[in-house]
Amino acid sequence: MQLIIKKNPADLAKAAADFIVKRIKDTLKKQDRFTIALSGGSTPKALHELLAKSPYVDQIPWLQLHVFWGDERYVPIDDEQSNAGMAYDTLLGHVYTPEEQIHVWRTDLEPDAAAADYDRILHEYFGESGPSFDLVLLGMGDDGHTLSLFPGTEVVHEKTAWTKAYFLTQQNMFRLTLTAPITNRASCVAFLVAGPKKAEPLKEVLEGAYNPDKYPSQVIKPVDGELVWLVDEKAAALLQN
Numbered sequence: 001m002q003l004i005i006k007k008n009p010a011d012l013a014k015a016a017a018d019f020i021v022k023r024i025k026d027t028l029k030k031q032d033r034f035t036i037a038l039s040g041g042s043t044p045k046a047l048h049e050l051l052a053k054s055p056y057v058d059q060i061p062w063l064q065l066h067v068f069w070g071d072e073r074y075v076p077i078d079d080e081q082s083n084a085g086m087a088y089d090t091l092l093g094h095v096y097t098p099e100e101q102i103h104v105w106r107t108d109l110e111p112d113a114a115a116a117d118y119d120r121i122l123h124e125y126f127g128e129s130g131p132s133f134d135l136v137l138l139g140m141g142d143d144g145h146t147l148s149l150f151p152g153t154e155v156v157h158e159k160t161a162w163t164k165a166y167f168l169t170q171q172n173m174f175r176l177t178l179t180a181p182i183t184n185r186a187s188c189v190a191f192l193v194a195g196p197k198k199a200e201p202l203k204e205v206l207e208g209a210y211n212p213d214k215y216p217s218q219v220i221k222p223v224d225g226e227l228v229w230l231v232d233e234k235a236a237a238l239l240q241n
Ligand SMILES: O=C(O)[C@H](O)[C@@H](O)[C@H](O)[C@H](O)COP(=O)(O)O
Pocket: 039, 040, 041, 042, 043, 044, 073, 138, 139, 140, 141, 142, 145, 146, 147, 148, 194
């Protein structure tokens, strides 16, 4: 595991953009497509805004990107809570990745059908046992959740399915999410975490006892890939190492 600490959210977004550009360039020396899973939240939003402009925008071969989302709220894409909507507004609406290479979660289907549809797309891309995402970008909630793996939910312990839909009672909405097994097959998973509210959960996730029911981010451990935590100083304030 690699922990990278940056002074503030702006420096964190720059470090994340540099990291992504390098990762894409290095990977595309060995293969002709790059699969990335995006996430929601304010930290990725700042990152997207950076990637959409100079100098980053010119360094990424957008035509070779294949874009997915780690999770989605079950709302229409034009709802302000949509992760895909946010990514289009801040990034995908400004670059040249072909529409057929961008895979939004369908929220016009019933939740279970939407999860099955995403599962089908993933299997088409990755096969039953082949490689998986080149990069998964994740955030962590103040409660230690990541993806739509929330504290106390069954999906945190999912061992086989790659996607799930379920009703999240505390938010009174359906959630669509990748599970740990598919996420952990990625070549690289990078968490982006900023702000003082993340200090306590970050300490518990990285240095506390294993308790994924309370801190679901602990289930994210790539099997053969790299795990990178990019955090700012406020989020890192309680870490000992
Ligand atoms: O769907 C959600 O509940 C959020 O999108 C969530 O998963 C987000 O990634 C974290 O809460 C971190 O968000 P920040 O980057 O804003 O801290």
